Each structure stands twice: as C-alpha cells, then as structure tokens.
Amino acid sequence: xxxxxxxxxxxxxIEVLAAKEPVPGGGxxxxxxxxxxxxxxxxxxxxxxxxxxxxxxxxxxxxxxxxADRLQKELxxxxxxxxxxxxxxxxxxxxxxxxxxxxxxxEEATIGACExxxxxxxxAAQTIDLLEEMQEKGSVMLISDVGxxxxxxxxxxxxxAMNVFINTKSMRNRTLAEKLEQEAEHLLAVYKEKAEKIxxxxxxxxxx
Numbered sequence: 001x002x003x004x005x006x007x008x009x010x011x012x013x014i015e016v017l018a019a020k021e022p023v024p025g026g027g028x029x030x031x032x033x034x035x036x037x038x039x040x041x042x043x044x045x046x047x048x049x050x051x052x053x054x055x056x057x058x059x060x061x062x063x064x065x066x067x068a069d070r071l072q073k074e075l076x077x078x079x080x081x082x083x084x085x086x087x088x089x090x091x092x093x094x095x096x097x098x099x100x101x102x103x104x105x106x107e108e109a110t111i112g113a114c115e116x117x118x119x120x121x122x123x124a125a126q127t128i129d130l131l132e133e134m135q136e137k138g139s140v141m142l143i144s145d146v147g148x149x150x151x152x153x154x155x156x157x158x159x160x161a162m163n164v165f166i167n168t169k170s171m172r173n174r175t176l177a178e179k180l181e182q183e184a185e186h187l188l189a190v191y192k193e194k195a196e197k198i199x200x201x202x203x204x205x206x207x208x
Contacts, residue, residue, distance in 0.1 A: 004080045022090070027082035027117050027163045031075045034124045034156030038072035040149030041065075041130050044138040057137040064130045064137075071123050071130075075156075078123070082116035082163075089113045107172050114167045114180055120160035121184050125191040127153045132198055140205075147202030154195030161188045 008016065013032070017024055024032075045065035048054045054061065092109040095102040128150060135146045164184045168177040 006076050006079050023083040023086045024079060025082075025086070026159050027120070028079045030117065030124075030156045030159035030163065031078040031082060031120050033152045033159070034120055034127060035072050035075035035079075037124070037131070037149040037151075037153030037156060038068045038075060038127045040145045040152070041068040041127060041134055042072065044134050044142045044145050044149075047142050048137070048139040051139065054137065054139065060133070060137055064134055068127065068130055071127050075120065075123050078116045078120050082120075085109075085113045085116055103172070106170075110167050110171050111173070111176065114164055114171075117160040117163035117167070118180055118184065121157055121164065121187050124153045124157035124160065125187045128157070128191045128195050128198070132194060135198055135202060143202050143205060147199040150195040150198035150202075154192050154199075157191055157195070158188060161185075 006013075013024070017029060042065050045061045045068065048061050049058055049065075089106075089109040089112070092102070092106040095105060131146050131150045131153065135143065138146060161184045164180055168181050171177040
C-alpha cells in the first residue's frame, strides 16, 4: 500500500474501512479497537499517577502503563501488517488453478495472513489482564474508562480470532492450523469472559 492506514486521520481510516476495498477489513478494525482499549488503560494510569490516594500502587500503575503503551504501539503496527498481508493472499488466489505452484504459494500467503490477527488476539488478552488490575488500582474517577477499555479489547480479541479461524480453515498444514486454532480458542474462551466480567463489575460499581 502506498499510504499506511495508520498515517490517515480517524476520518480517513473510517472512510477506507467503509469503502469497497477489502482492507483494512475486520482485522484492521480489530487492531484499532484493541489499540483504543490499551490507550484507555494508559489514560486511567496517567490520571492515577501522582495522586496521594493511590501512592501505594504507583509502581504497579507505572508498570501497567509501560506495558499498555507497548501493546498500543504493537496493535497500531498490526493495523498495517494485517492489510499488507492481504496483498500476497489475494495475488495467490488469482493464480490459475492449473498452475502447479499455486497451492504452495497460497499456503504460504495464508500462513502469513494468520500472523497479524493471531498477534492481535495475544495483545488484546494481555490488555485485558492489565485492565483487570487497573480496575483495582486505578483512579475510581475513570473507572468507566476501564470498563470501556475491557469491552473494546474483548471485541478486538473476538474479531481477530474470527480472522484467524477464516484463514486456518483453508490451510493445508493441519498441524499448524490446529495449533493456531487451539491457542485462539483458548484465549477467546478465557478473555472474552474476563472482559465482560470487568465491564459488569464496573457497571455495578457505577450504579450503586
């Protein structure tokens, strides 16, 4: 791609997403949602640091912020990585079926297309862990943002997992496909529930 998706404004990114082009698609949108979840975790931390009420947890909050910053940057990178992986995949599908090299090229491209969404799943899961801790140690003034971050990260994880599954479905290397599927399924089962629990807890605290 001549222009990276992450170099566009939010409006520009949404316009591309809504257009007929197949990228960024669900993978790029998942990564963007995950980056927003990590950014909310950082925002809560920034508001917490320096407050006397939370002094006992400041070292923990700073650690969480550093990790959230890393995850946010990685998820932003994955927006473009996912889009870039679509080009060789679409080119592979365009190869005539009678070409003896088609299957090998398509397999390589399909495996490559799994890499970004699988990493999104991992990053989103790690973000949810941070948000779970932040709901206990971060400022209660921004507790709603913890809940929002958890839901965004949970949605990002589930959307990314869908992209893993759609790619592994057509992989010939079933050993690798099953390994990726099992990891994605495990993280989805554990962290979707955890994200929803965080959001439910936050809503309950707000509505008391």
